[in-house]
Amino acid sequence: MTNKKNTEQHKNSKNTKHSSIKFKKKQIQYPEENPVDELMSLYEDEIAPEEKEQEQFSLKEIIEQKRRSHRTKMIFLFLFILVLLAAASLAGFFYFNEYKPSANENLRLEIEGPETITTNETFEYKIAYDNIGEVDLNNCKLTVQYPHGFILESSAPESGNHRWELGNLYTYDKGEIVIKGKIIDDTDIEQKLVVNFNFQPSNFHSDFTKSAHFSTVLEKPEMEIISSQLANVSLGQKFEIKAKIDNKSEIAFENIRISFVFPESFEIENQSPETDEENTWVFEDLLERNQSPEILVSGAFKNDLTFSNQESREQNFAITVSIPDADEQYHVIEEKEFTIKIIDQAIATYLIINGSSENKNIELENNLTFSLILKNNGDQTFENISTRAVIDCDPLDILDWEQISEEVQSRLENTDIGKTLTWTGSQIDKLKKFGPGDEEIITFSVPLKSYNDLADESSYSLGQTEITALAQVILSSEADSAVPTIESSPIKLKINSDLYLDSKALYHYEDGNPIGEGPWPPKAGEKTKLNVFWELNNHLHDLEKITVSAKLPENINWAGSKNTSVGEIEYNAIENEVVWTINWLPQSVNTAKSNFAINIEPDQSQIGEIVELLGITTVSAKDKFTDDIIIKTAKNINSTLENDDFVTSAGKVE
DSSP states (O other), X not given: OHHXXXXXXXXXXXXXXHTTOOOOOOOOOOOOOOHHHHHHHHHTXXXXXXXXXXXXXXXXXXXXXXXHHHHHHHHHHHHHHHHHHHHHHHHHHHHHHHHXXXXXXXXXXXXXXXXXXXXXXXXXXXXXXXXXXXXXXXXXXXXXXXXXXXEEEEEESOOSSSEEEEEEEOTTOEEEEEEEEEEOSOTTSOEEEEEEEEEEETTSOSOEEEEEEEEEEEEOOSEEEEEEOOSEEETTOOEEEEEEEEEOSSOOEEEEEEEEEOOTTEEEEEEESOOSBTTEEEEEEEOTTEEOOOEEEEEEEOTTOOOSSSGGGEEEEEEEEEEEOTTSOEEEEEEEEEEEEEESSOEEEEEEETTBSSOEEEOTTOEEEEEEEEEEOSSOOEESOEEEEEEEEESSOOBOGGGOEESSOXXXXXXXTEEEEEEOTTTOGGGTEEOTTOEEEEEEEXXXXXXXXXXTSOHHHHHHOEEEEEEEEEOOSGGGTTSOOEEOOOEEXXXXXXXXXXXXXXXXXXXXXXXXXXXXXXXXXXXXXXXXEEEEEOOSSOEEEEEXXXXXXXXXXXXXXXXXXXXXXXXXXXXXXXXXXXXXXXXXXXXXXXXXXXXXXXXXXXXXXXXXXEOOEEEEEEETTTOOEEEEEEOOEETTOTTOTXXXXXXXXX
């Protein structure tokens, strides 16, 4: 216990001693550092001995010199790396360009389409692509840039925003894209389809593009603005302008617009039909080979107009036809301009042919009846005036002037403007003094020559012949000598083609051999087979959309056999009708023939009667030159077989 206690006292004594120790602070002295000396020591090994001995030795200059040396080395190193990179790029460029043509040559890309199209005509582009190389083409994409006015209607296969994802095109694989649409645009804008084909060859990880393009010329559709108006009017005189669209094409139009442009001097009094747009009419539909409704505008020139010269008397009018594109922007597809001359007096003259003042189509061997009308709408009396009809036939004169029929005898003359028929006060008293409100109507008729009369003439020249006719009033007094001749609007006449239909039934052929079967004359309860022959003759113009049809009467049956030189002949059992159709018959093909067989089986109630074999036969055809529908008929056929020279009986049923 004593030892333990001593030990504890020893520890306490030791702890007390250590806690009383004190340390003194002592400042440690370091040698003063010189940055210049340090830099000198860094460059000691790099400074040449001769540099150290220079009196003008400057550490700054040596450091700058060494720095410039390091920069030069770094620049040369950088340039060396750039040269290496450029060489690698150049090598890649030559390799890439050497490979690229061969890659593009592996792909055939062609566009097929029409070189010329009509505005609003639906057509197709065919884009053909073909891998003709030995390498597969991956990630193929085809994009198109459509022509300026193109309106897409459909595509096969369907596209997504002008783009087709085609996937992989393996060796010798091919494909085709068909794009269907139409173009509505101005005709002076180039219509170009551009196609880009993007792909990645399977042995080269880079994208390639091959391009192709196809240009199409846009033409206006075959369309005519038919208008009629006076050639000369006086100030304040009310007159009418009539206009309509004649769509001669095979294209239908929607929302077609016809607009009038009038001179400022013209004041509109009435318009028909009414329209919400100023001087503009929109028709929802204008079918192919059809005409629009007629537009009528009436009005007069302002009474206070003055004129500085004769040219200023001619007032310009215009009519335009336009259709909308996909953005509802309208493009003009036809326009017509005409002038109406303002004269100082109020005499008006009109010409009417066969009841109309419009252009028309005629047929030979018919009569033309002309009505020349004069009217004084003013308050002045005109003395010793004369009037005349001017009729020009070109290139052939097809009027039989020797057979002219007139209510009032005229003076007939040949002039450089055509045949003229002139009337003066010597023939018509009213022309000596033509007072306010006076009106005179002169009528005469001239027959057209027959085909026999013109047999020696060229069919082409005859088919191209056109008649132009107008009326004139000549003021003969000195006071009115400065006033020009007053003229009506001209009327143009074209000749329809000479389509002729022959229909007959035969038991015997032309040489006497029988082609029929069974008894003749027909016998009740027995079947007899006959052949019906149809023949078309045409010489002047091309014809299209030709249809010949006739119905079979009761107890007459279709026998099944048929034959045609052109077109198709069919039997419609529901209508009990035979129909022969021909799409096109050119003027050079003068004749078309067809025949078919029928069976007749009369019953007892028909004994002693003549039996009807075929109803009235009708032919309808479109004349491509005149745009007229020609309709001709042939009488019905009965059992007399009047065209069969070898039938001796009356054809009554026995």
